[in-house]
Amino acid sequence: MGRKFFVGGNWKCNGTAEEVKKIVSTLNEAEAPSGDVVEVVVSPPFVFLPLVKSSLRSDFHVAAQNCWVKKGGAFTGEVSAEMLVNLDIPWVILGHSERRLLLNESNEFVGDKVAYALSQGLKVIACVGETLEQRESGATLNVVSAQTKGIAERISNWANVVLAYEPVWAIGTGKVATPAQAQEVHSELRKWLQSNIGAEVATSTRIIYGGSVNGANCKELAAQPDVDGFLVGGASLKPEFVDIIKSATVKTA
Numbered sequence: 477m478g479r480k481f482f483v484g485g486n487w488k489c490n491g492t493a494e495e496v497k498k499i500v501s502t503l504n505e506a507e508a509p510s511g512d513v514v515e516v517v518v519s520p521p522f523v524f525l526p527l528v529k530s531s532l533r534s535d536f537h538v539a540a541q542n543c544w545v546k547k548g549g550a551f552t553g554e555v556s557a558e559m560l561v562n563l564d565i566p567w568v569i570l571g572h573s574e575r576r577l578l579l580n581e582s583n584e585f586v587g588d589k590v591a592y593a594l595s596q597g598l599k600v601i602a603c604v605g606e607t608l609e610q611r612e613s614g615a616t617l618n619v620v621s622a623q624t625k626g627i628a629e630r631i632s633n634w635a636n637v638v639l640a641y642e643p644v645w646a647i648g649t650g651k652v653a654t655p656a657q658a659q660e661v662h663s664e665l666r667k668w669l670q671s672n673i674g675a676e677v678a679t680s681t682r683i684i685y686g687g688s689v690n691g692a693n694c695k696e697l698a699a700q701p702d703v704d705g706f707l708v709g710g711a712s713l714k715p716e717f718v719d720i721i722k723s724a725t726v727k728t729a
């Protein structure tokens with residue numbers, strides 16, 4: 477089964493209502509490859525989700541940037557998976573390194589969140605990635621395997637999961653992984669899925685790259701055989717996000 481190219485835009489904690497409307501109108505006017513070639517999902521902060529969902533073109537979709545680990549209730553400040561489902565929000569990003577590192581979300585906690593979100597019918601962009609220190613000490617594959625294991629141990633169906641490899645040292649730094657560095661980790665993650673889950677999940681699960689992706693470096697990364705798309709931060713707030721979406725055509729050329 478072919479893996480459809482996936483481009484996610486993670487807006488993080490950015491934007492005013494006016495800026496959000498501007499980004500949406502840029503996306504709405506953009507010429508993008510058809511939905512058969514690329515799946516586009518943008519992830520605004522929670523408060524802007526209804527605005528974006530109601531104004532965004534229908535071939536692009538929205539994701540939340542997080543959700544609570546179990547059923548909603550007395551959890552001040554949290555947003556539950558059921559609420560996202562209630563608003564027809566199809567996707568959620570979980571395990572982003574900013575939450576793992578700044579809010580101490582462990583591999584187990586992220587795995588529990590992924591399992592709960594899937595159980596409620598959400599599709600999940602699950603993030604993994606090593607810090608610079610971990611890379612320099614040769615621990616990259618151990619780190620991303622342990623993060624993936626935290627998820628794999630808690631779920632039985634990977635059909636609604638996109639795995640995002642986002643090396644922490646490349647996020648927001650302008651220091652993008654080389655195509656070879658991205659390909660190496662993606663290929664190892666696919667091998668991990670093959671040995672620990674099975675061949676079908678390994679060949680069908682999309683593994684996308686995130687970390688300083690922009691309009692200039694996306695094509696070369698997209699050409700790597702195990703890079704199935706991107707999770708874009710800073711550049712997803714700019715018109716060049718459209719160029720990144722168009723890099724999907726590298727796979728069909």
Ligand SMILES: O=C(CO)COP(=O)(O)O
Pocket residue numbers: 486572642646647648649650686687688689707708709710711
């Ligand atoms: O964290 C990211 C996407 O989730 C990547 O961020 P940047 O594209 O700004 O490096």
